[in-house]
Amino acid sequence: MTDMAWIDAALTAARPQVLGALLRYFRTLDAAEDAYQEACLRALKNWPVKGPPRDPAAWLIFVGRNFALDEVRRRSKHTELPEDEEIGIGEPEDVQEQLAERLDASHYRDDILRLLFVCCHPELPAAQQIALALRIVSGLTVKEVARAFLVSESAMEQRITRAKARISAADIAFDTPGAPERAARLTAVSTMIYLIFNEGYSASGGNAHVRIPLCEEAIRLSRLLLRLFPSEPEIMGLTALLLLQHARVPARLDAENNIVLLEDQDRSLWQRDLIGEGLALVEKALRHRRPGPYQLQAAIAAVHSQAARAADTDWTEIDQLYTVLETLQPSPVVTLNHAVAVSKLRGPAEALAMIEPLAGQLSGYFYFFGLKGALLIQLNRPEEARTAFNRAIALANTAAEAAHIRLHLDRLQHDTGGGTPC
Amino acid sequence: MPRVDDERALLAQEGATHAVARVDSGKGTPWIDDERALLAQGEIFMLYSILCYESEALAAGRSRKEDDAMMARICEVQGKLKAEGKLGPSARLMPTTTATHVRSGKNPVVVDGPFAETKEQLLGFYIVDCATLEDAIDAAKLLAAEKPHGTLEIRPVAVFNPVGLSDHPANSPAKHPNNSPTNVPGGVR
Numbered sequence: 001m002t003d004m005a006w007i008d009a010a011l012t013a014a015r016p017q018v019l020g021a022l023l024r025y026f027r028t029l030d031a032a033e034d035a036y037q038e039a040c041l042r043a044l045k046n047w048p049v050k051g052p053p054r055d056p057a058a059w060l061i062f063v064g065r066n067f068a069l070d071e072v073r074r075r076s077k078h079t080e081l082p083e084d085e086e087i088g089i090g091e092p093e094d095v096q097e098q099l100a101e102r103l104d105a106s107h108y109r110d111d112i113l114r115l116l117f118v119c120c121h122p123e124l125p126a127a128q129q130i131a132l133a134l135r136i137v138s139g140l141t142v143k144e145v146a147r148a149f150l151v152s153e154s155a156m157e158q159r160i161t162r163a164k165a166r167i168s169a170a171d172i173a174f175d176t177p178g179a180p181e182r183a184a185r186l187t188a189v190s191t192m193i194y195l196i197f198n199e200g201y202s203a204s205g206g207n208a209h210v211r212i213p214l215c216e217e218a219i220r221l222s223r224l225l226l227r228l229f230p231s232e233p234e235i236m237g238l239t240a241l242l243l244l245q246h247a248r249v250p251a252r253l254d255a256e257n258n259i260v261l262l263e264d265q266d267r268s269l270w271q272r273d274l275i276g277e278g279l280a281l282v283e284k285a286l287r288h289r290r291p292g293p294y295q296l297q298a299a300i301a302a303v304h305s306q307a308a309r310a311a312d313t314d315w316t317e318i319d320q321l322y323t324v325l326e327t328l329q330p331s332p333v334v335t336l337n338h339a340v341a342v343s344k345l346r347g348p349a350e351a352l353a354m355i356e357p358l359a360g361q362l363s364g365y366f367y368f369f370g371l372k373g374a375l376l377i378q379l380n381r382p383e384e385a386r387t388a389f390n391r392a393i394a395l396a397n398t399a400a401e402a403a404h405i406r407l408h409l410d411r412l413q414h415d416t417g418g419g420t421p422c
Numbered sequence: 423m424p425r426v427d428d429e430r431a432l433l434a435q436e437g438a439t440h441a442v443a444r445v446d447s448g449k450g451t452p453w454i455d456d457e458r459a460l461l462a463q464g465e466i467f468m469l470y471s472i473l474c475y476e477s478e479a480l481a482a483g484r485s486r487k488e489d490d491a492m493m494a495r496i497c498e499v500q501g502k503l504k505a506e507g508k509l510g511p512s513a514r515l516m517p518t519t520t521a522t523h524v525r526s527g528k529n530p531v532v533v534d535g536p537f538a539e540t541k542e543q544l545l546g547f548y549i550v551d552c553a554t555l556e557d558a559i560d561a562a563k564l565l566a567a568e569k570p571h572g573t574l575e576i577r578p579v580a581v582f583n584p585v586g587l588s589d590h591p592a593n594s595p596a597k598h599p600n601n602s603p604t605n606v607p608g609g610v611r
Contacts, residue, residue, distance in 0.1 A: 013477070013483040
């Protein structure tokens, strides 16, 4: 690794902590970002010459804060202060040390949590929350975020500016949060990370069905959150869930970018290191005996990841886990997924009966019609299956999804010898 | 700081009476000696552990590509050390978020997370067989040159049981088609 690559990695790694601390000092995202930018510029100038500091985050906070305080002083006095290149740079090691200690001991954790929480303000729609988190916390450029959302750079710039304006108008609590408040923030932030992952896992538009960078960013944020709250079983569950799902990425699309279903995937392509880490976290989380939705979803993913072949899948276990998940977090989407397990265990008729009541709530949901079509084929009801698949194509989010359903339709056409138009 | 020469004496003082002794089996690699040979009296060699500490935030910031490139370079160094008969078992540990720790006491308490909130965490280790600390430092320097950041701590080994887990599937990549061909730390993908 070259010097510059190291500095780049150190700046990226320190970003959430530094920005979180600067936000606490300056109370607005813009001021915090300016100070962070300036600190980074000085690091780029200073570190290659003097060597990297022992604690990059503490260095950046110190320099960023000094810069911004200086700016305030300069403006309030209406007089130019002499340009001081050495601000905060020649500071004695123990000052840096002290600052780092203080940060670690008290604020560090809440700083990062606050920074993440600011991004998932309830007034912001989900898409804006994600965009803001990627820009502010992960430090992606506007261009990178725009690319992830398949919109133009200027449109994304506007979206982020609007989101920031909304936040600055809202009240953000800067006191150290109490336990209930911290728990609420943690839940909101977890959801936001989950949304980032989902956006990457099955993209909501465009040609790319999977956007790996978004998944990786979500995993990075989730690991960060878990390092801050190492004893929270739900954060273990969330991290495990993302790792276990992401482990399958190399097997989810074939060479022509066609979707490969779970049961047809080449399991030797699954990423064993991610699965290992995911399984370790699930096991650890379950020891706490405080089950939650993420832990259960992770446990379901863990069962899949442990089956060497699709036929080895322990559907009984999955069925039971979904039953618990449905009581903890009742949702038509959970029931829909539960139906898949039921169809494996007790046949397509029972599964179909289970999902039919969901038709109203899931009338705009691609996967509902995909599963309905598949169950109807198994029940040898090709006409109804075709209707369901046609509806699914109309609702497909990506080209890959549409192509996958078309494959089913073609097969239907073939099996029924041309079939009748519907 | 004790002088280097005092190290063995210090170990003995601390009750490390099992300091590893083994028969030097000529040019053969020491790591396939069986237990009997290990326990037999003979010329005393020192085993050193090289413990890899690194900031996890930084390590997590590496992309898979960067990480693979680094591991490939480290693998080369390992090959060199192996050829010299110096390299023993090595391990890359999962992130500290997967760690659990048990506090000693009459009623041991199980706690999540790493041992302490430190800047750098133990992320893996190597065992090397070297005649002197100087040699172990040289081996560590070779490894350190391929790592972008972090610290390597060299700690002499007091008790070593190399065969305890020899039947574990993780030790025989041939039985596990999904494991990477080389059994290096972090090589299991």
